[in-house]
Amino acid sequence: MKKKVLLSPIDPVHDIGLKMIKRGLEEAGHEAFLLPPDLKPEEIIQEGIDKQVDIILLSRTLGYGVAELLGKFVDLAEATGLRDRVKIGIGGMAIRPELAAELGFDGGFGPGTTVEEAIAFVEGKKYNPKAHFVKKEKKDMTATYDYTYKHPEIGKLLEQIVDGILEWAKDKSSPGIERAHLREEMIDLRAKDGASQELKKLQEEYASYSDDMIANFYRKGEIISKLRRFTGEEYRAFKDFVQRSRKNLQTPSILQHVEGQPIVWVQYGTGCPFMDIAHIKVSEAWGADGVVHFDPSWAARTEGYMEGFLTHEENGSVITPENLFEIKNALQDSTLWQVRAHRGLNVTETVVLAGLCGADLTKINIAYGSMAAGTDPERLTVDSIEAIKYAAKFNLPYDLPTNEELAGVPAHKAFAGMLISTALGIRLGARPILQPLFAYSPEVMINGRMEDNYVDFNAAKIYALRSIINAPIWPGAPIGFLTQTEDRVQSSVTTGLHAGLAASLGVDAISIASSDEAYSGGPIAAPSRCDTLRSVGEVFRNLGQTRIQSSAKAKSWSDELVLGIEQVLKAVLKKPTFVQALYDGVLGSKEEGAYPGRNGAGTIFTRNMV
Amino acid sequence: MSQVFAQVLDAVDLETFLICDSEEEGKRLILKMLRDFGFTDVDTVFIQFEGPGVRVRARGYVHKPGDRYGWLKIKGEE
Known part of the structure; x- marks a missing residue:
């Protein structure tokens, strides 16, 4: 239901918060009147009576003498009869909800109050802070991309290099690949009851593809x-x-x-x-x-x-x-x-x-x-x-x-x-x-x-x-x-x-x-x-x-x-294999600071030898 | 160390400006200050000497990875 709301600073300075609340109230379909700063309590109350508002929202930034001033406002509102038919809230830097309640206000809003909270007060609804948060969700970064090549020549070179890599690697394996396959099986087995013997067998096989210190973990628990x-x-x-x-x-x-x-x-x-x-x-x-x-x-x-x-x-x-x-x-x-x-x-x-x-x-x-x-x-x-x-x-x-x-x-x-x-x-x-x-x-x-x-x-x-x-x-x-x-x-x-x-x-x-x-x-x-x-x-x-x-x-x-x-990419294709191009520094030379790594050298074997 | 230190996730950083005549003096002073506060594992993360002294960020580690963390206790059981 549409409400008439009077917004007023009870301060010599203006509160930007009231302007934001006015905008929020109007967007929510309410009628809002914003008074200038530095009015006396009597003037604010008179405006409330003249405009026949349903709600008055005050703001107070300065802390000095705040309790006396607000107490006076409430007393005047009661004396004029306004208090009986108008809901009154107070917010701002100088306000704490406890103080507002003690002085007889219907609502008190301290620093950090949101526009939504003020609107909820006007509408007599319970404020639910979470309702205004955007729910955080995982995003798939790849969802909108189709991986088409916009540079056809480079696309063609890349396709040729990939052909060569896959042909070169087709019968090759390594201890790492064998362990990966075993790991998949081991995790699968761990979920099953009564598979401990089978798991032990896989662990032993895993150990055979591992360095000694890893093998010792599976064989001796070290x-x-x-x-x-x-x-x-x-x-x-x-x-x-x-x-x-x-x-x-x-x-x-x-x-x-x-x-x-x-x-x-x-x-x-x-x-x-x-x-x-x-x-x-x-x-x-x-x-x-x-x-x-x-x-x-x-x-x-x-x-x-x-x-x-x-x-x-x-x-x-x-x-x-x-x-x-x-x-x-x-x-x-x-x-x-x-x-x-x-x-x-x-x-x-x-x-x-x-x-x-x-x-x-x-x-x-x-x-x-x-x-x-x-x-x-x-x-x-x-x-x-x-x-x-x-x-x-x-x-x-x-x-x-x-x-x-x-x-x-x-x-x-x-x-x-x-x-x-x-x-x-x-x-x-x-x-x-x-x-x-x-x-x-x-x-x-x-x-x-x-x-x-x-x-x-x-x-x-x-x-x-x-x-x-x-x-x-x-x-x-x-x-x-x-x-x-x-x-x-x-x-x-x-x-x-x-x-x-x-x-x-x-x-x-x-x-x-x-x-x-x-x-x-x-x-x-x-x-x-x-x-x-x-x-x-x-x-x-x-x-x-x-x-x-x-x-x-x-x-x-x-x-x-x-x-x-x-x-x-053309230089890579001139080498016998992609791997040779890496060794030869085509994708980064020793002079440039790149060195072919040595970990795992000589560990590749062909699959039919496994 | 204070019981409150147990709640420090990893380290306490102290940022200040010390009046002194060199970076070395500033470093010595800030590390002494941290030790006086009860920190044992201390270092300067950043220090810059200009004019009247040093702008400094010093650090006292309370919990390093792998330690037994004071904050890792079940609430109510400590």
Whole structure:
């Protein structure tokens, strides 16, 4: 039912809140009158009588003498008879609900009161804060892309390279692939009763494809000395912590101010799954949309995974089925979860575990993983093909990081490598996501491409990729790499500005660092995650649908990148195999800082020899 | 350390401006301050000396990954 509402500051200054409430009331179909500031209580009451209003809403910003003034207003309202037929509410910076009730007001609204809350008071309805929150939901970044090549020549080159890779790899396997198949069976068996003998047999077979320290876990129950198991008491307390955190976080923050601003990811891997989850809960509360699991580098160099709830005091959190299941179970329903599988000797099994543990995405890139992350190119190519097949099977999109740029590989070479793994994924039925770096990389330092600004070259990367293929883009990882320092403010600002650029370019997602990511003396602290999440939210709010404009240089650099990519792909095709191209530095040379990895060298075998 | 420290998720950061004559002096002072507060695992995350002294962000770790966390207790059982 339509109400007549009188809005008045009972103050020498005006309250912007009343203007917002007036607008809200009118939009809701009510009639609202806003009086000027600095009126006496008698004047306000007279206006209420003359206009025959149903409700009076007052606001008071100044705290001085507030109780006396408001007491006087209520007394006058009673004396004139207005109090009997008009509902009176009071809000503003100086008001607390307890004070309002004590003075005889029908409603009191302190700082932080929403327009919706005031409208509910006018309409006599119970205010439900959750009714006005937009429900946070997971977003599929790949949903609107069809992966068509916009650059036919590059598309053709990529298809030829993929033909060659699949032909070369068709009869090859590795210990990692065999373990991945066994892991799938083992997890399946664990769900069945009375399968312990069969499981033991599979574990023994798994051990035969593993390094000694992993084999000792399955054969003797020994865990690596740097690890420890959680106690039962810790586990019970952890479950309690998760339950309380979930209860306290019923409406996670939303960083995006307008539709289409990028999904925001943070990375975790403190070494301890429980600490990880604490950081994840903080990140979720401050608006992160997705979290990326970082595993330890020593584990990537080890053949095989252990089992159980395991923690340690080194960077990266150990992948075990139990650790992943617990992390997954602790996440908010709206939180996207990625488990990385881009390098190391357990790539295929990682995708299997990611899929079986309920991850939303994984991460695979042969060129980066082998040229700048230590894994033998031959081994990683064979394992990644199987990993991509699993990613398709488990419906896990995967992003392709190009962090070899940080070693010094030029962007066009890193992009050529990324596009090859992209094309491979498309062929195998998976859904790849391009991940160019937004970074102050060695290449741009040497060539002075960011001497003026951090915008043009990063924008050029996006323009180049968009001119080649219609695929999702997720700059990382994290954005602003090598622009951040240990200075909390500087780091938060540069992260926010790079996020603003990403939003301007309309990309699908970003990964962000914490404000202490550049500090190397110890682990990241949770409040530093809040810093950069707040920063990104503020920049998204500040920009809305406006855009940061790149200069003409971005377009010319984009053209250069595309030409460079095409030349690199042609050079790859001149080599006997893609793997040989990796060894020979076509996708990043030793002079540029890329070195073919050695982990897993010589471990490939042909399937008919298994 | 105070019982409240048990509730610190991981670390306490202290940001301030110290009047001093060099970055080294500022670093020595802030680390002493943290130790005086009862922190044992201390470091400077960021320090910048200009003019009258240092703008500094120092950190005392209370819980590092893999530790037994004081906050990881069932509510009501502590």
